[in-house]
Amino acid sequence: MLLAVLVLFQLGPLFERAAQALQSGDYEAAERDLIQARKLAPSNAAVLANLGVVYSKTERYGKAIEAYQAALKAKPGDPRLLINLGLAHLKQEDYRAALPLFRQVPTTQARELEAGCLIFMGEPRKAIAMLEGLASAEPGALYLLGLAQMRAGETGKGQRTLDQLLTRAVSPAQAEYLIGKAMLESEYFEQAVEVLSRAVHRDPNLVEARLELAKANVSLRRNDEAETLLKEVLAARPSDVEAHYYLGALYAQLDREAEALPHLDKVLAAKPGFWGVHYYYGRLHAAARRYKQALPFLEAAAKLNPDEMSVWYQLTRTAKALGMDGRSKEALANYERLRKANMAPDSNKPAEKM
Missing domain, CATH: 1.25.40.10 (Tetratricopeptide repeat domain)
Incomplete structure (x- = not known):
């Protein structure tokens, strides 16, 4: 009994300090305190869940998955843990692992994530039925619905859906970013370059649009343009794992092994x-x-x-x-x-x- 009280006495300040560090974006400090907290309470769901958040925020998705899985053992069926674990799987393109997790959560967000899995698993019509049933006008839902329609061969309908983003998104640049991203995912590469270039021109600080534009140029074998854009993304966000992957992959395709490996090492x-x-x-x-x-x-x-x-x-x-x-x-x-x-x-x- 005395030992348990002592553990709680030590755990409380550690967890509180870690939570404050996490909220302020000091992930290194948060991780340090949470690891100490885990040593004191190895099965504490809150400690494990927050450790998973730290790993997700720092793009270490393999470790995030391990932490969320351990948290779910301590707190089975927790909706937030299920969503976070599913999102970590999505970051590794493991849609089959993510899908059953989202299906356990009865929320609109989970249905949209489930629809996203179905799209990338080659079942866009199932996703369309689900998204139309949600009747959501949120930009994220419109993006998914437009993407699903285009992947199902309903190009005109998909374009009309995506056009609604021009009035629903936060800004014109954000709308063109989402439209261009859908074009890219549907393999309309030239159109994607055109729309994403406009988004970058409207908002040079929209790094997400610059990354998608780089990916479209990779697909079109415009290697110099892609390399320049990816370097710009990494200058703005040095730890961006997706940018490291595409730059490493580009160098690998060009047989520039010495340049590829440092980027691929970060991704692995x-x-x-x-x-x-x-x-x-x-x-x-x-x-x-x-x-x-x-x-x-x-x-x-x-x-x-x-x-x-x-x-x-x-x-x-x-x-x-x-x-x-x-x-x-x-x-x-x-x-x-x-x-x-x-x-x-x-x-x-x-x-x-x-």
């Missing part, structure tokens, strides 16, 4: 469950004929995202180079299956999406 530390970073490590090793080093990265990428053609292409070549003919044939069969399903040309399509 933050998002160990993200398939793309494993793919590019594997691709770089394979390009340098370091096939033994390439293999585990490519196998990890294939496990994390079995629907990505470029992973199976690289795995086919790498396994063949290592004399693993059986594995090479399996990988090639998966590549051919996806190529036929997508009716895509027989080419090594690079992984570009994060």
Whole structure:
């Protein structure tokens, strides 16, 4: 009993100090105090949840997932924990892990997040039915509905939905950013560049628009423009994991390994469950004929995202180079299956999406 009182006596000030640091944006101090608090109370849901927030805020999503999962063991079914855990999975493009978490929460926010998962899992019509049922005029919901409609082939309807953002969003620049982002996600790259360029011109400080514009230029193989924009994003936000990923991926595609690795290292530390970073490590090793080093990265990428053609292409070549003919044939069969399903040309399509 005395020990429990002593723990509570020590835990209270630590937790309060961590909460204040978290609120003020001092994540280093918050993490330090929360780690000490966790040593005193390893199963305290509030401590674990706030530790998850710190890791999410500092873009260390693998650690955030571990913290939220531990918090849910102490507090099963907590809606906020379920949402936060789902969001951490989304940051690693693990939509299948996020979807059942959102489905457990009976809120409009959870339905919108569920619809977002469905869109990126290739089920836009289910997302449309869900979003239309919400009848929400919020910019985020309109963005998702427009994106779902465009991905379902309803281009005109999607454009009309997205046009509503011009009167609903916070600013014209914000509206054009969301419209351009939807264009990019729907693979209308030229249109995305046009709209996002306007957003950046309207508001040069809208870093999100600059990042999406960089991604559109990557897709169009406008490498110099993309590199410049990504460097500008990182100058404004040095710890932006998505910008590090796209710049590292761009350098990897250009076989500039020495420049790619520092960026990819940052991504791997933050998002160990993200398939793309494993793919590019594997691709770089394979390009340098370091096939033994390439293999585990490519196998990890294939496990994390079995629907990505470029992973199976690289795995086919790498396994063949290592004399693993059986594995090479399996990988090639998966590549051919996806190529036929997508009716895509027989080419090594690079992984570009994060």
